[in-house]
Amino acid sequence: MKEKQQNILVIGAGLCGSLLALRLGQRGYNVSVYEMRPDLRKTDISAGRSINLAFSNRGNKAMKLVGLENKVKALCIPMNGRMIHDKEGNTFQSNYSGRNHEYINSISRGDLNALLLNEAEKHENVSIYFNKKCKSVNFENTTALFKDYETKSEFIEDADAIIATDGAGSAMRKSYYLSKAFLFSFSQEYLTHGYKELSILPTETGDYKTYKNALHIWPRGSFMLIALPNLDGSFTVTLFLSYNEGDYNFNNLTTPKMVTEFFQKEFPDALKLMPNLVEEFFENPTAPLGTVKCSPWHYKGNTLLMGDSAHAIVPFYGQGMNASFEDVVEFDNILDLNLENWESVFKTYEDTRKKDTDAIADLAIDNFHEMKDHIANPIFQEKRKLEMAFEKIFPSEYSSKYSLVTFNDNIGYKKAMLKGRAQDKAILNMLADGDILISDDIKENELKIILEKVKNQTKAILKDDRIAGLK
Amino acid sequence: MKEKQQNILVIGAGLCGSLLALRLGQRGYNVSVYEMRPDLRKTDISAGRSINLAFSNRGNKAMKLVGLENKVKALCIPMNGRMIHDKEGNTFQSNYSGRNHEYINSISRGDLNALLLNEAEKHENVSIYFNKKCKSVNFENTTALFKDYETKSEFIEDADAIIATDGAGSAMRKSYYLSKAFLFSFSQEYLTHGYKELSILPTETGDYKTYKNALHIWPRGSFMLIALPNLDGSFTVTLFLSYNEGDYNFNNLTTPKMVTEFFQKEFPDALKLMPNLVEEFFENPTAPLGTVKCSPWHYKGNTLLMGDSAHAIVPFYGQGMNASFEDVVEFDNILDLNLENWESVFKTYEDTRKKDTDAIADLAIDNFHEMKDHIANPIFQEKRKLEMAFEKIFPSEYSSKYSLVTFNDNIGYKKAMLKGRAQDKAILNMLADGDILISDDIKENELKIILEKVKNQTKAILKDDRIAGLK
Numbered sequence: 001m002k003e004k005q006q007n008i009l010v011i012g013a014g015l016c017g018s019l020l021a022l023r024l025g026q027r028g029y030n031v032s033v034y035e036m037r038p039d040l041r042k043t044d045i046s047a048g049r050s051i052n053l054a055f056s057n058r059g060n061k062a063m064k065l066v067g068l069e070n071k072v073k074a075l076c077i078p079m080n081g082r083m084i085h086d087k088e089g090n091t092f093q094s095n096y097s098g099r100n101h102e103y104i105n106s107i108s109r110g111d112l113n114a115l116l117l118n119e120a121e122k123h124e125n126v127s128i129y130f131n132k133k134c135k136s137v138n139f140e141n142t143t144a145l146f147k148d149y150e151t152k153s154e155f156i157e158d159a160d161a162i163i164a165t166d167g168a169g170s171a172m173r174k175s176y177y178l179s180k181a182f183l184f185s186f187s188q189e190y191l192t193h194g195y196k197e198l199s200i201l202p203t204e205t206g207d208y209k210t211y212k213n214a215l216h217i218w219p220r221g222s223f224m225l226i227a228l229p230n231l232d233g234s235f236t237v238t239l240f241l242s243y244n245e246g247d248y249n250f251n252n253l254t255t256p257k258m259v260t261e262f263f264q265k266e267f268p269d270a271l272k273l274m275p276n277l278v279e280e281f282f283e284n285p286t287a288p289l290g291t292v293k294c295s296p297w298h299y300k301g302n303t304l305l306m307g308d309s310a311h312a313i314v315p316f317y318g319q320g321m322n323a324s325f326e327d328v329v330e331f332d333n334i335l336d337l338n339l340e341n342w343e344s345v346f347k348t349y350e351d352t353r354k355k356d357t358d359a360i361a362d363l364a365i366d367n368f369h370e371m372k373d374h375i376a377n378p379i380f381q382e383k384r385k386l387e388m389a390f391e392k393i394f395p396s397e398y399s400s401k402y403s404l405v406t407f408n409d410n411i412g413y414k415k416a417m418l419k420g421r422a423q424d425k426a427i428l429n430m431l432a433d434g435d436i437l438i439s440d441d442i443k444e445n446e447l448k449i450i451l452e453k454v455k456n457q458t459k460a461i462l463k464d465d466r467i468a469g470l471k
Numbered sequence: 472m473k474e475k476q477q478n479i480l481v482i483g484a485g486l487c488g489s490l491l492a493l494r495l496g497q498r499g500y501n502v503s504v505y506e507m508r509p510d511l512r513k514t515d516i517s518a519g520r521s522i523n524l525a526f527s528n529r530g531n532k533a534m535k536l537v538g539l540e541n542k543v544k545a546l547c548i549p550m551n552g553r554m555i556h557d558k559e560g561n562t563f564q565s566n567y568s569g570r571n572h573e574y575i576n577s578i579s580r581g582d583l584n585a586l587l588l589n590e591a592e593k594h595e596n597v598s599i600y601f602n603k604k605c606k607s608v609n610f611e612n613t614t615a616l617f618k619d620y621e622t623k624s625e626f627i628e629d630a631d632a633i634i635a636t637d638g639a640g641s642a643m644r645k646s647y648y649l650s651k652a653f654l655f656s657f658s659q660e661y662l663t664h665g666y667k668e669l670s671i672l673p674t675e676t677g678d679y680k681t682y683k684n685a686l687h688i689w690p691r692g693s694f695m696l697i698a699l700p701n702l703d704g705s706f707t708v709t710l711f712l713s714y715n716e717g718d719y720n721f722n723n724l725t726t727p728k729m730v731t732e733f734f735q736k737e738f739p740d741a742l743k744l745m746p747n748l749v750e751e752f753f754e755n756p757t758a759p760l761g762t763v764k765c766s767p768w769h770y771k772g773n774t775l776l777m778g779d780s781a782h783a784i785v786p787f788y789g790q791g792m793n794a795s796f797e798d799v800v801e802f803d804n805i806l807d808l809n810l811e812n813w814e815s816v817f818k819t820y821e822d823t824r825k826k827d828t829d830a831i832a833d834l835a836i837d838n839f840h841e842m843k844d845h846i847a848n849p850i851f852q853e854k855r856k857l858e859m860a861f862e863k864i865f866p867s868e869y870s871s872k873y874s875l876v877t878f879n880d881n882i883g884y885k886k887a888m889l890k891g892r893a894q895d896k897a898i899l900n901m902l903a904d905g906d907i908l909i910s911d912d913i914k915e916n917e918l919k920i921i922l923e924k925v926k927n928q929t930k931a932i933l934k935d936d937r938i939a940g941l942k
Contacts, residue, residue: 044612183759187658243654288654369940425939432938467903468896469840 009144009159009277011134011172015309017165018116022066023328025123025350026406027335027455032157036133036467044195049238052228053196054079054215054318055107057409062325065332071115076105077229083214093214094384097400098391099214102407104215104318106228107175134171137162139299140181144153144172161342161405162203162303165324168292170309176299184294189367191289191314193223194250195240202233202271209273215318217371222246224372225267237274240289240372243300289314289368289418291361297350301342304349306331306404311357323360323413327353359413363405363420384429386393386438390451393444398451418462426457477501480630482605486580487778487795488636489599493537494799496594496753496917500804503628505599505617507604512585522668522707523699525686525789527811528579528880536803542586547576548700554685560740564685565855568871569862570580573878575686575789577699603756605642608633610770611652615643615710624876632813633774636795639763641780643676647770662760662839663786664694665721666711671744673704679705680744685787688842689738695843696738706878708745711760711843721757750819760785760839761830768821772813775820777802782828788876794831794884797871798824830884834876834891854898860924864915869922889933897928 006029010017013035016246021033053075063069081095120126124181131149138144142157164172176184182218200209208229216227216235222243227235242249248262256278263271271277292312297305307324334349370380390398399408401420408416430436436450477500481488484506492504504650526547534540551574552566567574591597602620608616614629635643647655671680679700681687687698687706694713697704713720719733727749734742742748763783768776778795805820839849860867870879872891879887901907 183661185660187656187660187764189658190654191655270575290654293658413848421939425935428940429935429938464896464900468892468899 006160006376007032007158008073009034009157009162011137011144011162012036012166012307012309012388013113013117013128013162014165014167014307015113015116015321017325018113019062019066019325019328020163020165020306020331021126021128022116022120022123025120025126025334026066027332029125031120031123031126032159033120033128033293034132034134034157035128035130036149036272037130039117039130040110041117044110051109052106052167052230053112053321054228055105056318056406057114057318058329058406059322059325061409062329064250065329066119067287068115068119074109075105075115075231078103078105078213079215079233080213080227081215083211083216085216085218085267086270087220087266087268088393091211095388096284097296097403097407098388098393099395099407102403103296104406106209106230109321110228111231134164134166137164137172137175137303139172139175139303140178142302156300159471160314161301163306164309165307167308168290168312169303173292173294173305173309174302176294176305176325181301182296182297182321185295187292190293191365193242193243194239194286194288195238196238196250196281197284197376197401198239198274198277200227200270201276206233208233208235214415219269219372220266221373223248223266225270226371227270237270240368243286248402253281256282291365293358293361295350295354297354298343298346299301301346301378303342304346311354312355313361313364314368315364316371317364319360319364319413323357326409327357356413359417361403361406363413363417379428379431380432383424386427386450387430388437389438389442389447390454397453419458422458422465423454425461426454429458477631478503478629480505480628480632480633481779482608482615482635482777483507483637484584484588484599484601485636485638485778486584486587486792487523489584489591490533490537490796490799491593491634491636491777491802492597492599493587493594494642494803496591496597498803500596502594502597503593503630504591504599504627505603505605505615506599506601508601509524510588510601511581512588513609515581522580523695523701524580524583524792525699526576526583527789527793527877528801529790529877530793530796532880533800536800537590538592539586543578543583546582546586546702547686548578548702549574549576550686550699551684553685554687554711556687556689556738556740557739558691558739562682564886565852568858568874569859569864570866570874573874575877577701580792582702602808603628605635605637608635608643608646608774609773610643610646610650613773619881622891634771635774635776635780638777638779639761641776642775644763644776644780645764647776653767653770655767657765658763660762662836663716664711664713664839665757665759666709666720666786667757668755669708669710669745669750671698671706671708671741671746672747676703679704679706684777686710690843690846691737691739694719694737695743696740699840708741711839718836721732724752727753759935762836764820764829765834768825769814769817772817774816775817782832784828784832784835785839786835787842788831788835790831790835790876792882794828797880798828814822819930827884831876834872834884834888834921848897850902853909854895855900857898857902857907857921860909860913860918864918865922869925890929893929893936894925896932897925901928 008029008031010021010031010033013033014257017033021031024031060069061420063072074353083091083093085091117128121128132146133148133149135145142162143156144162145156147154164170177186203209206416212229220262223240225237225239227237229235244251259281263277285315290312291314297310306327313320330353331349334345339345339348351371387400401424404416404420479495479500479502481492481502481504484504487502492502495502516893534543545627552564554562554564556562592599603617606616606618613632614627614631616625616627618625631647635641648657674680683700689696696708696709696710698708700706715722724730730752731748734748761783762785768781777798784791801824803819810816810819858871872895875887875891909922
């Protein structure tokens with residue numbers, strides 16, 4: 001394939017689409033991007049949803065690829081760990097890794113998207129059009145139908161290949177599903193919980209009202225509150241709560257009195273920092289939490305789904321954006337293979353990538369339960385303490401599941417999941433059975449013996465699963 | 472709820488719908504059933520798909536409930552085990568259980584459905600209408616829109632509650648999905664393989680051309696052929712094959728020569744019994760193999776999905792019909808609780824039942840791999856031999872996964888799956904590690920020791936999974 005002669009149509013100029021456009025532009029393709037929303041560099045379009053995001057190694061790998069690592073670093077607020085808040089307002093910090101250079105970052109979705117759009121538009125072979133909503137894709141003819149929100153007219157665009165990065169509600173995925181032209185496996189799974197974004201505003205002098213460099217969590221078993229810092233001194237707060245179960249839920253929190261009572265009872269220390277709680281609670285939308293998987297992502301060499309349109313996940317591992325960015329890196333690796341045509345590129349990409357995006361979808365649901373529940377559970381805390389010690393004392397010999405997923409971007413999500421789950425199972429069972437005992441003044445050689453036990457037990461678990469034909 | 476005053480609309484008069492109508496009729500409800508196809512008692516509507524089915528204990532539980540056990544028995548051909556055919560035409564039988572009274576049956580879908588329709592229509596409070604296709608359901612108003620294929624007109628029916636038993640392509644499920652009125656989790660997953668039905672006709676004297684009382688399997692690793700007996704001396708044969716992978720697949724088997732060559736090479740002994748192979752191969756459709764899961768099944772107390780409309784599964788465990796019949800038994804159990812309204816009935820039914828239909832869906836996919844592949848694998852054969860010995864010598868102490876799923880209808884599919892998978896894992900690993908050694912002249916006391924090892928190891932596996940928070 002001669003790259004410069006190829007016209008690529010990208011649907012959606014969100015984080016994944018704008019990164020993809022930038023990278024394809026760098027590679028010399030003619031890229032046209034159509035986005036249904038207005039240009040976010042000119043209009044505030046956040047509307048109380050996903051104002052900030054967790055940015056970590058897999059995402060950064062993509063920034064390195066396009067040469068933006070330093071510019072993105074300037075937008076980042078490091079979060080070294082979780083700051084857990086109990087009901088009495090006591091806090092304790094649980095770091096993400098025992099290695100000091102491993103941390104995640106809070107970043108503004110809007111700022112990052114704007115940076116990517118600016119960089120993409122620097123390439124004269126990249127054009128971005130806003131207020132153009134994709135209504136459907138004709139994957140046989142490699143054309144897409146758009147509605148122009150400004151002129152109210154509809155038009156059809158043709159291309160050599162169409163890549164849809166139009167998010168969880170993808171128009172192209174809908175065209176695949178409705179056509180029945182081929183067997184399309186598809187799932188949408190909702191959690192029983194929804195979420196609502198709130199905020200902790202800065203102090204009058206513009207300072208942070210609580211500790212800046214952490215992801216704050218108020219775990220309460222069947223629900224939780226979290227907070228991530230923003231550059232302006234505020235925090236974006238998210239409440240994850242059942243729609244209809246438990247004493248307090250989104251369906252019954254209908255009055256200012258009940259909302260205040262709920263926060264007073266469950267999150268008293270947060271409530272003190274949120275004088276605007278009631279107003280925001282009733283102004284901001286409650287949104288569902290869903291996982292989307294599907295296959296095939298591509299139709300012949302004509303069309304391809306990428307990012308959330310192919311694999312929308314729940315936010316609990318902080319990997320949604322990172323996974324979509326890694327999609328672009330993986331796709332770029334496949335382009336480097338110089339395969340004969342788009343069909344080979346798309347097929348090879350899906351064959352390589354899908355197992356990993358399926359894995360992060362499942363891991364994200366695991367972490368929903370871990371964050372709201374397990375992190376307040378003694379045996380999980382014991383495990384976490386042991387893993388921190390392993391990572392600190394033997395940094396090159398051990399990575400927890402969280403580290404494998406978040407910081408070990410040299411391995412795929414699937415491998416991280418299998419190894420990470422086996423490690424968790426090994427440690428939790430050895431702790432429960434009293435096979436390992438840890439004291440605060442444990443010596444390095446004792447810890448080393450425990451590490452070897454954990455490694456051996458992890459290997460045994462993986463081998464047993466393999467023999468039983470389990471994945 | 473006063474049962475006699477309630478008008479229930481049932482959509483679909485297939486196996487599940489006609490059984491449900493019969494049972495609700497027996498309980499005194501006013502039942503109207505609308506079926507899109509013609510009356511199968513008057514027209515042959517099989518069209519080369521699913522002519523016979525496996526009928527076993529869970530299905531029989533439902534027949535007992537409605538008093539039809541003996542009438543159904545007369546339609547059954549017992550199959551005591553699998554008859555495995557290798558490429559050289561050698562056969563060996565692998566029984567389904569070490570207990571002689573445990574076997575499955577081949578039964579005609581049409582004959583069984585006709586019996587259920589006849590029995591349902593004996594109740595004057597049950598009416599069945601044919602050639603009426605449900606186009607959509609208004610679940611807010613508890614009404615359904617039908618098209619009458621005879622008069623070409625459309626009409627709306629109202630009811631106190633609507634239960635859709637309209638199969639894998641359910642119109643009501645589609646109404647749930649498209650409405651976006653509530654969060655509807657939904658998945659459709661296709662296997663890479665499709666299936667095609669063929670046949671082995673009787674001899675000229677009406678006899679069976681091969682052994683009658685077995686489910687015949689020609690396992691070939693990535694594809695397989697199976698055959699089930701019919702009362703008329705014929706066998707219904709099904710080819711399970713990839714659409715597009717391997718040397719031979721549904722996409723490339725396009726000429727009589729290739730089809731014959733494929734059978735000559737892979738299934739020579741079957742080919743000898745199938746002089747009409749080529750004709751049938753090109754006349755009969757190739758159909759996909761899909762799994763459907765969804766939730767919620769019900770909308771308030773207005774509507775409910777049941778049978779394949781709620782949980783379509785692949786056919787490899789022979790449990791599709793049995794699961795749908797067990798739905799009716801479970802639903803009947805919930806009705807016995809005399810709950811306050813339909814919403815409580817529907818919710819309690821789904822809460823009780825869904826974990827089990829999810830499990831049988833997953834088990835059926837497991838068995839796809841087991842049937843085409845594992846049963847020709849030495850370590851799986853060794854395991855099977857051991858389990859047969861356990862069931863024969865210690866009949867009250869052990870049931871294999873297959874027995875738990877198929878014959879132990881006192882426990883749900885979920886429990887059968889968890890215990891059965893743990894047993895499989897225990898035995899396969901102990902065999903692989905040389906922890907248990909079996910000889911043909913093993914003594915009863917030696918076998919008893921091995922059984923205790925397997926039981927202990929199974930318990931340990933289940934405990935380890937529980938501690939690790941795995942399901």
